[in-house]
Amino acid sequence: MLRNRRTAGYAAVAAISSVVIAACGGSSSGGSGGGNGGSSTPITASADSYNSGTAQSGGTFTYVIEANPANWNLDSAEGNNFNTAEILNMIYPGVYNDLPDTTNVQLNTDLVTSATETSTNPQTVVYKINPKAVWSDGVPITYKDFQYAWETQDTGPNNPHGHCPTCEIAGNAGYDQIKSVSGSDGGKTVTVVFKTPFGDWKSLFGAGYGLMPEHLAAQHGSLADSFNNYFSKTVPTVSGGPFEIQSFKSNQAVTLVPNPKYYGAAPKLSKLIFRIITDASAEPTALQNHEVDAIYPQPELDLVDQIKALASQGVKYQLDLGLDWEHFDFNLHNKFLQSLPLRQALFTAVDRQAIIARTVGQFDPNVKVLNNRFLMPDQAGYQDDVTSTGLGSGDIAAAKEILTKAGYKGVGTKLVAPNGQTVPAFTMKYTVGNTIRQTECDLFAQYAKQLGVTVNVSSTDDLGASLTHADPQHDYDIIVFAWVGTPFFASGSASNYNTGGGNNFGGYSNPMVDKLMKQAVASSDRNVQVADVNKVDLQLSKDAYTLPLYQKPTFLAYYDKWVNIRDNATNQGPTYNAYQWGLGQSS
């Protein structure tokens, strides 16, 4: 919470990528991630079955989240927070869940018996809801709950006049392409018809954004009233998932107990406590002191070392490369940065290898330079779209040459643009308290200095505010942050690069990119999507708008007496299967 607290980065990232997270897209991609560390046990199982075992019934598990769930509506702009999602995974059910392999999604067969694309023209998806599926107050889960999710989120670029223009939604990719959501079969069959093809339909009605009970919404006024007020401000009283909320003590803990009306397999734990610790530096000691059973902080050198030292006390960890990736962005609202050669030169001067060596590489030797903005190295279709352009190579001489050729003067001393104007000092921002990003910025400034460009590094305690700053002074010229990924790579990234896109903070615009992105999102053929996004990716490198640095490691640590808890580097987080967690069978 505080300016210097290390968690600031995490919460903000989750908030920023709201649209990315909520965004959708069809098929699954290749595999990545998987555990690559573990204090005493080397990873042999795949990421999806790591640490699996037979769990005993009973037991209290305390899991750490890093921000107070101030808003309980994940679909809302304000409530779309990773920490809240980790709790609501167990409360609001979704059709699909993101698996730890970060590639595949899994049908939630407790909630629906099937989800089938029955037609492609018009695209139609039919969901069969489990006849036994009920909310914890006994009201059946029906098509109305699907309808509510659609109606509240259907206002968007493809549908400016939706049901609820005043619903303050986080993102809506896909929902604004739906024509109708109808029910039959006593409400247990849901038919969704699309206006325009939407490849990533599996991201709808779930994948970290579960259904909320429509029958409660109906009691709380209009769509906007229930969405913006009721669900946002009320601790969920009714659950459709394996657990229900027993108590919430603001800023301290959320206590979950099994939902007695749950229609699937009952959870093993008798109590699941989410302990709110806003200062990551307190997490390893809390784990060491047995005050909590698992922590999921952003890894840092000391933190990882502290956990490694606990191996003898039965602490196990997973250090994985997930879908989040760190990158530098330029703000094209600054007229000096509208010059392509300057951008190219600056990014060419950046030595990404050296940046990794001084930051995440110190505790995770598996981190490599990332050369794609859509796909991770382990995913099928990943290709290097960066190296050929020379960006991120740290080749100062080449960078200087680009500037000299373009007519810049004072290269290496005090850079003057070809039109005679001196290039002013740029402002570079990072999330306060994030020492890794601080180093990244500091290094960027050192590289830029060798070209004769001054970069002033400062921190922001509100990344979202800094990124989207609407005033013409704009808050940043260069910024470092991370996108949180989902398996839906095409639709997930569209608004980052489309002209006027919601997450296109730097004001990038390229008609070719717009066209290709649109094509990719509409396609449900993965090969088409891959081909399109890679073309976009290459163009982004040529335009030197953004520079990917590396895949961010995620870090889960827990006591080895617990089974079935494992890292899940998607937006759902490790709690995606908390109903399976439990004490291992003692042998």
Next chain:
Amino acid sequence: MTDPFPTRGMKPSLEEAPTQDRAPIEREFTVEERSQARQIVRRFMHHKLAVASAVVLILLFILAFVGGHFWRYNYQEFTNDLSQSPSWKHPFGTDSNGVDTFAAVLRGTQRSLEIALFVAIVSTAIGSIYGAIAGFYRGALDTVMMRVVDLFLTFPIIAIAAVLGDKYGAKAQGWLFIAIIIAALTWPYVSRIMRGVVLSLREKEFVEAARALGASDRRIIFRHLIPNAAGPIIVTVTVLVATAILTETALSFIGFGVQFPDTSLGLLVTNAQTAVDTRPWLFYFPGLFIILIVLSINFIGDGLRDAFDPTQTRVRA
């Protein structure tokens, strides 16, 4: 925070009030003062810890302000030695960026001492004049002025500094801003002491004599009252300065102190709080420097108290 005001109840020593039965008063005054100063120095020298502390503090000053320029590393320089434990090359080790901790500690020490000096000078100047005026004129003016002092004392320094620092702390010259806030909230302590001393001095014969000779109020306050209150004021200020340094570290810790790219001892320790077990040099060295500075100042304060107010040290003499 340490107690910013432990000197309350300390009786201002009146013994150093000069005798003043001979004229011309000015000359007599100076002569008397010099011999008295010698006495104070002599008494101070008896307090061995205080003397040692004074030496340490002077050395720290030289090290921080001069040494930094001669040390082979700059506090912003990224060397290629990452996270090294202390060695001849890097006596205090390095952090994960390869920044030499010794260089960073020197810079932090410089910031701490700058804040200390600033607070010492500004709060002494404002507090003394304010307190002297209140005590000298007494009556309604005094009442009003002292209520203002009471008012200032109701503001917890950390809270006010955090409210203001949230907006300005991150700006350039952040340390100066923090020093200004601390000074603005600590001068009332000085003024209270000063007023108490002046109240007891103003009826003394030497003041009356000065007045009889036609000295202006301003002259009486600046030439007679304030210099004679030096003892208790200096002692109070040492305490305030120690408080100021600790306040800066506390502010850095809660995130409202000196900000990157500048550095301070508080910031260094804060950034190293997870490193206690893994890279202890990052946590202990800046911490030890804070303690060294504050401890020296506290001992010096103690020595000065003994020197100015020998009533408590009768046995030792």
Next chain:
Amino acid sequence: MFAYAVKRLLLAIPTLIVSTFVIFLICASFMNPTSFLFGHGQPPPPRVVAFERHKYWLDQALLPRYWHWITGIVVHGRWGPSDQGFNIGHEIFSRLWVTSRLVIAAMVIAAVLAVIVGVISAVKQYSITDYTLSFAGFLFLSLPAFWLAILLKEAGIHLNTSFGHQVFDTIGEQGFGSGAGSFSDILSHLILPTITLALISFASWSRFNRGSMLEVLNSDYIRLARAKGLRNRTVMVRHALRTALIPMITVMALDIAAIFGSAVVTETVYQWHGMGDFLLTSIQKQDQFAVLAWLLVAGFIVILFNLLADLLYAWLDPRIRYD
């Protein structure tokens, strides 16, 4: 005595009133509760801005706004709007209760320590014991609160490991597992922060106690008491200590503001949700009325304790007469 108390009380009231105005002025000029509007996406529509400004009373001029605020608290018990989803008045008093636990426990321990150390130092003046204790006192006086807190936390965890038993907790003011909220649960969370706060507070008091003990011990009436042939123990406890405690108690009362400041830091290290967390979170969220409430409550406590210090001094020390 009674007249004096009334007079002091009457003097404290205007101080409190002016102080509320000054903190209001500070918060009004340095905090902007609507700043969040301007950070996200397009500039907010004027209607939204007007709505939010109205919500935080920014459509009123400064003086009426102050009046609205202060009368709201005094007359209606309303502390102003907050965007943190709680009633400020209700929240701050529950936070105050949490912090009070810490502050009171720490002050009691610190006072006991201060008296013991002060007396020993004074009686054995200039002995090795005195020097050692004095040095330790100065050392604690010079420790940054959070530095000590972090070290004590580490020490607590290592002790737990060597006991093989959970004696100290390091997170929050209570647990949530089994036995949550019980006395032992509260106590195990309380120990480490209390020791931290007590250690950094006791030193200046013990110095003070030592000084006043020395003064008393060197006074004529103690010499008289000894001359009468009273037992040393009686002299020390009945005469010397009693007199020497008076200034220390008043200093303790005056120190309350500093202790609250240290508590903010201590709470942060141990992740307590008391006044410190309330203040820091509210500042970060630019929650103007919450910060105002904090400053008001803190100011009130400081003024109250100042008053108490004066009255205690007057009451305990018969040598002082007031008219």
